[in-house]
Amino acid sequence: MRVFIVKDYEELSVQAAQIVAGQIYVKPNSVLGLATGSTPLLMYHHLIRIYKEYGLDFSEVTTFNLDEYVGLPEADKNSYHYYMNDNFFRHVNLDQKKIHLPDGMAASVDAECLAYEKAIQNCGGIDLQVLGIGQNGHIGFNEPDEKFEAYTHEVKLKQDTIEANARFFADISEVPTRAISMGIKTIMQAKKVVLLANGSNKAEAVYRAVCEGITPEIPASILQLHQDVIVIIEEGAAQYLKDRLTFQQKEKILFFNKIHECSKIIAS
Ligand SMILES: O=P(O)(O)OC[C@H]1O[C@](O)(CO)[C@@H](O)[C@@H]1O
Numbered sequence: 001m002r003v004f005i006v007k008d009y010e011e012l013s014v015q016a017a018q019i020v021a022g023q024i025y026v027k028p029n030s031v032l033g034l035a036t037g038s039t040p041l042l043m044y045h046h047l048i049r050i051y052k053e054y055g056l057d058f059s060e061v062t063t064f065n066l067d068e069y070v071g072l073p074e075a076d077k078n079s080y081h082y083y084m085n086d087n088f089f090r091h092v093n094l095d096q097k098k099i100h101l102p103d104g105m106a107a108s109v110d111a112e113c114l115a116y117e118k119a120i121q122n123c124g125g126i127d128l129q130v131l132g133i134g135q136n137g138h139i140g141f142n143e144p145d146e147k148f149e150a151y152t153h154e155v156k157l158k159q160d161t162i163e164a165n166a167r168f169f170a171d172i173s174e175v176p177t178r179a180i181s182m183g184i185k186t187i188m189q190a191k192k193v194v195l196l197a198n199g200s201n202k203a204e205a206v207y208r209a210v211c212e213g214i215t216p217e218i219p220a221s222i223l224q225l226h227q228d229v230i231v232i233i234e235e236g237a238a239q240y241l242k243d244r245l246t247f248q249q250k251e252k253i254l255f256f257n258k259i260h261e262c263s264k265i266i267a268s
Contacts, residue, residue: 001224003210003231003253005238009042009198012234016130017046019194019230021056023128029060031120033129033187034088035140036065036080039196040130044088051092058094062123064116065101066131066140066187070154070178072104078168079104102152102180109154113180117152120186129190133197136160137205137218141181145216150185154178184222193229195220200236207240210253 006012020043023030034040050056065080074081081101089099100119106112120126131139138144141155149155157177166172187193197206209220210231216222223229233241245253 001210001226001229001231001253003233003241005233005235005241007235009234012196012198012232013040013042013046015232016040016043016194016196017050020047020128020130021050021054023192024056024058024061027127028057029062030127031062031064031123031125033126033131033182033190034063034065034084035130035132035196036067036083037132039132039198041087043130043196047088048091056092058092060098061094062098063089063094063100064120064123064126064182066129067155067179067181068102068104069176070104070109070180071176074105078174104176104180109178109180113152113154116180117183117186120152120182126186126190128192128194129187131187131193131195131220131223133195133202133205133209133220134161135164135201135205137209137220139184139187139195139220139223141179142184142187142219144219148184148216148219148222151183152186153181153183155181184219188222188226190226191228193223193226195223195229195231196233197231197237198234200239202237203239203241206231206233206237207244210241211245211249 006015065084068080072079076082102116103112133139136144136158142149143155143158143161157179162175166175169175208218214221214224
């Protein structure tokens with residue numbers, strides 16, 4: 001795990017976009033794992049900018065999103081289909097046939113989970129997975145649990161997740177209670193992972209994911225076992241890392257510098 005603390009959300013987003021851009025520059029037919037939520041919004045904005053300014057080519061890229069609500073049609077403004085299309089897909093030259101999200105309206109959710117998992121494997125797995133983190137430590141919609149759920153599966157959302165996501169809906173009663181999510185093994189099989197955390201409401205989850213034991217109670221903690229994870233944390237979300245760690249622990253865990261090597265790839 002390489003952990004970087006950056007000064008603000010803008011810098012987090014630029015660095016994340018540059019890592020994704022670098023991945024595509026090096027491997028144009030990359031398979032990307034993508035996330036929704038507030039955190040990656042500005043990263044998508046910067047990816048669109050890089051596409052427009054530098055001609056970053058998405059035409060061979062394949063994408064798989066982490067999750068989708070069960071029961072929301074694609075046209076619903078709160079579906080992750082809508083979010084991805086509105087905030088990213090329609091602005092770049094992605095091939096529609098190479099875009100994948102779980103179908104929250106599938107007649108059989110179990111069959112959809114199996115098919116989604118198979119589609120990821122058929123594409124050779126994910127090259128770079130972008131993740132946000134929930135206040136309860138979830139990644140994708142893998143909620144705190146007694147065990148790690150391996151593959152794409154149906155999730156019953158926790159009350160705190162429903163409350164956290166209610167801000168996007170007119171009323172909390174409209175927030176779906178179920179979702180389809182990639183599993184922990186699906187995520188862990190990605191060749192590279194970038195975990196993004198923004199805002200002081202994520203400080204506790206970040207601290208527990210990065211510094212404490214690996215437990216399904218904090219699903220993101222499993223990433224400590226992944227061989228190639230970059231964690232980019234904005235100052236507010238890094239508050240407990242900075243307050244609670246000793247100097248030696250910081251030396252071991254944290255990189256306070258910027259990710260210069262990634263920014264250079266796109267410029268060359
Ligand atoms: O970025 P946000 O909006 O805080 O969401 C954090 C996480 O919650 C989810 O949106 C699911 O609730 C994830 O997809 C995301 O990574």
